Amino acid sequence: MxxxxxxxxxxxxxxxxxDPTLVQDTDAVVRVVAACVCxxxxxxxxxxxxxxxxxxxxxxxxxxVEEAGAGVRSLKAGDFVxxxxxxxxxxxxxxxxxxxxxxxxxxxxxxxxRDGRPLDGGQGELVRVPQADGTLVSLRDQPDExxxxxxxxxxxxxxxxxxxxxxxxVLEGDTVxxxxxxxxxxxxxLAATRLGAERVIxxxxxxxxxxxxxxxxxxxxVATRGxxxxxxxxxxxxxxxxxxxxxxxxxxxxxxxxxxVARPGATVGYVGAPHGVELxxxxxxxxxxxxxxxLAPARQYLPALRDDVLSGAINPGAVFDLDLPLAxxxxxxxxxxxxxxxxxxxxP
Amino acid sequence: MxxxxxxxxxxxxxxxxxDPTLVQDTDAVVRVVAACVCxxxxxxxxxxxxxxxxxxxxxxxxxxVEEAGAGVRSLKAGDFVxxxxxxxxxxxxxxxxxxxxxxxxxxxxxxxxRDGRPLDGGQGELVRVPQADGTLVSLRDQPDExxxxxxxxxxxxxxxxxxxxxxxxVLEGDTVxxxxxxxxxxxxxLAATRLGAERVIxxxxxxxxxxxxxxxxxxxxVATRGxxxxxxxxxxxxxxxxxxxxxxxxxxxxxxxxxxVARPGATVGYVGAPHGVELxxxxxxxxxxxxxxxLAPARQYLPALRDDVLSGAINPGAVFDLDLPLAxxxxxxxxxxxxxxxxxxxxP
Numbered sequence: 001m002x003x004x005x006x007x008x009x010x011x012x013x014x015x016x017x018x019d020p021t022l023v024q025d026t027d028a029v030v031r032v033v034a035a036c037v038c039x040x041x042x043x044x045x046x047x048x049x050x051x052x053x054x055x056x057x058x059x060x061x062x063x064x065v066e067e068a069g070a071g072v073r074s075l076k077a078g079d080f081v082x083x084x085x086x087x088x089x090x091x092x093x094x095x096x097x098x099x100x101x102x103x104x105x106x107x108x109x110x111x112x113x114r115d116g117r118p119l120d121g122g123q124g125e126l127v128r129v130p131q132a133d134g135t136l137v138s139l140r141d142q143p144d145e146x147x148x149x150x151x152x153x154x155x156x157x158x159x160x161x162x163x164x165x166x167x168x169x170v171l172e173g174d175t176v177x178x179x180x181x182x183x184x185x186x187x188x189x190l191a192a193t194r195l196g197a198e199r200v201i202x203x204x205x206x207x208x209x210x211x212x213x214x215x216x217x218x219x220x221x222v223a224t225r226g227x228x229x230x231x232x233x234x235x236x237x238x239x240x241x242x243x244x245x246x247x248x249x250x251x252x253x254x255x256x257x258x259x260x261v262a263r264p265g266a267t268v269g270y271v272g273a274p275h276g277v278e279l280x281x282x283x284x285x286x287x288x289x290x291x292x293x294x295l296a297p298a299r300q301y302l303p304a305l306r307d308d309v310l311s312g313a314i315n316p317g318a319v320f321d322l323d324l325p326l327a328x329x330x331x332x333x334x335x336x337x338x339x340x341x342x343x344x345x346x347x348p
Numbered sequence: 349m350x351x352x353x354x355x356x357x358x359x360x361x362x363x364x365x366x367d368p369t370l371v372q373d374t375d376a377v378v379r380v381v382a383a384c385v386c387x388x389x390x391x392x393x394x395x396x397x398x399x400x401x402x403x404x405x406x407x408x409x410x411x412x413v414e415e416a417g418a419g420v421r422s423l424k425a426g427d428f429v430x431x432x433x434x435x436x437x438x439x440x441x442x443x444x445x446x447x448x449x450x451x452x453x454x455x456x457x458x459x460x461x462r463d464g465r466p467l468d469g470g471q472g473e474l475v476r477v478p479q480a481d482g483t484l485v486s487l488r489d490q491p492d493e494x495x496x497x498x499x500x501x502x503x504x505x506x507x508x509x510x511x512x513x514x515x516x517x518v519l520e521g522d523t524v525x526x527x528x529x530x531x532x533x534x535x536x537x538l539a540a541t542r543l544g545a546e547r548v549i550x551x552x553x554x555x556x557x558x559x560x561x562x563x564x565x566x567x568x569x570v571a572t573r574g575x576x577x578x579x580x581x582x583x584x585x586x587x588x589x590x591x592x593x594x595x596x597x598x599x600x601x602x603x604x605x606x607x608x609v610a611r612p613g614a615t616v617g618y619v620g621a622p623h624g625v626e627l628x629x630x631x632x633x634x635x636x637x638x639x640x641x642x643l644a645p646a647r648q649y650l651p652a653l654r655d656d657v658l659s660g661a662i663n664p665g666a667v668f669d670l671d672l673p674l675a676x677x678x679x680x681x682x683x684x685x686x687x688x689x690x691x692x693x694x695x696p
Binding site for chain 1: 515640641
């Protein structure tokens with residue numbers, strides 16, 4: 001089969017690799033219908049995370065079960081499935097507490113599995129899925145083509161934006177600020193809207209992203225950043241700050257802004273992997289501003305968000321503004337790296 | 349009147365000072381029935397916070413209204429009142445959001461008021477109370493003598509322990525760890541119990557404090573600290589960690605322990621003023637462990653906790669193990685500094 005490997009910074013290649021087969025009887029093999037490129041894939045692409053040797057990449061995909069192991073109970077060949085960006089058994093204490101991203105038997109696509117065997121990445125034609133019952137969420141029927149991008153978005157960006165909104169404690173009627181206008185931030189706007197926020201202030205400098213934010217329910221857009229951005233948000237909230245803040249970037253500046261625009265007693269839900277973030281504990285203490293979040297348990301939210309997509313309540317697939325054949329995966333990375341695209345969808 | 353001043357490290361004196369009078373028509377003057385010494389009073393006493401000149405000290409008191417300004421609507425002379433450890437108007441947006449400790453018109457006892465006039469401390473015979481309607485919570489009748497220590501505890505330590513439990517999200521049936529066996533930590537145990545925790549693990553090395561913790565509902569006591577303590581708590585929780593953790597110390601080691609014993613997805617509620625605390629954001633992110641809390645809005649919780657004291661549901665006054673006349677305030681500090689007493693009650 002064909003699969004994507006990253007060889008080093010800026011070096012993305014689609015190559016021939018062995019077809020995966022079932023290894024454990026709890027595995028399934030899934031034929032990928034659609035995959036995509038994540039903002040976090042750009043960390044190694046930009047050399048900000050090291051790449052020591054060529055390796056598989058991609059962690060978001062939807063597809064059809066090609067073969068299920070004898071121990072797989074909830075899935076059969078032909079089922080359309082959504083994969084979250086990590087695999088998990090969904091039965092360990094951390095999974096039962098809803099944090100499947102801390103599953104004691106789980107891990108990342110493209111890494112080694114718990115027995116040291118290599119795992120496929122999501123940007124390929126086929127994927128061996130460990131813990132298939134715990135990992136995959138199926139649809140009763142094959143989805144309409146129009147729903148595929150939104151179902152794919154649940155793999156990561158929508159589940160992650162949703163997590164930010166949930167842990168920041170968004171309640172009906174709230175004023176919410178979303179820091180970050182990448183796909184996750186935009187999905188955070190959609191999540192806050194879906195959770196009943198009355199006012200959603202999106203911080204975004206890019207026209208095309210502002211448009212998606214507004215289509216996702218943003219009532220206000222603040223295009224400034226840093227201290228000026230903080231000032232502008234505080235002005236919009238009568239000097240008080242927001243009831244909940246979603247930090248969807250992961251940089252020190254984004255976190256600083258998020259903490260500054262949270263009203264006393266509010267929580268910053270953060271889901272961007274922290275790069276250079278320091279938490280000013282004394283300032284947080286004095287203002288009673290908390291932080292919650294982390295690596296999103298996308299699996300927890302999949303069943304409900306799947307139903308929301310199928311009912312038309314949410315359309316997170318609108319974050320995909322570039323749709324390419326898998327053969328053009330390298331261009332998909334380039335377009336996102338150069339900010340020509342918000343998010344690239346790939347079709348094997 | 350007599351009031352307590354701190355002149356420098358280890359130098360506590362009861363001195364003659366002018367009687368307070370009404371300044372604003374929203375003020376009240378309260379005759380103190382009982383006051384106490386706080387763990388945070390020991391920071392300047394030990395020289396860990398600087399004392400630049402002699403100043404009033406003490407921020408916890410209950411008493412009887414001596415005189416109320418013309419603009420005070422909810423109180424009259426003779427009312428028995430509880431003062432939280434900060435004054436607040438209870439009407440600003442932060443107060444309305446339940447964070448009276450961030451009141452835009454509030455502040456600390458012993459400081460200057462918003463107009464630059466000096467304020468009394470709590471460890472004296474009389475206190476001028478700004479924003480009396482917003483600050484003080486009254487009782488319908490005079491309390492029984494046996495309830496006075498518990499009502500006094502609501503000024504700070506019980507409101508603060510309660511805040512830790514609330515922001516850490518303690519739910520019925522939870523396993524909760526309380527780090528710190530000072531009066532706040534012990535009140536945190538009581539709060540977690542009252543909120544329905546099934547298992548409350550108190551981390552305490554001191555026999556007398558362990559006894560109070562058990563009387564407040566601690567089901568387990570862990571006497572070890574640091575990595576050994578973390579190990580022992582994890583062993584008690586089947587390696588998973590606690591559903592909620594209360595950090596009631598404010599040191600780096602206490603926070604490290606608190607974060608380590610929280611299960612993925614849990615929140616550390618922290619209420620000890622941070623001294624040397626660093627928040628390891630990457631570790632928190634990977635484990636989805638959040639932090640919430642800060643300077644407790646004791647005022648928010650006063651009405652409900654007052655009713656709980658009067659009904660006998662809680663008895664936080666058990667943290668007082670030394671009861672002295674105000675004249676012996678210096679000994680009250682020494683006893684706490686030398687850990688001969690958990691908390692000193694003072695009677696003018």
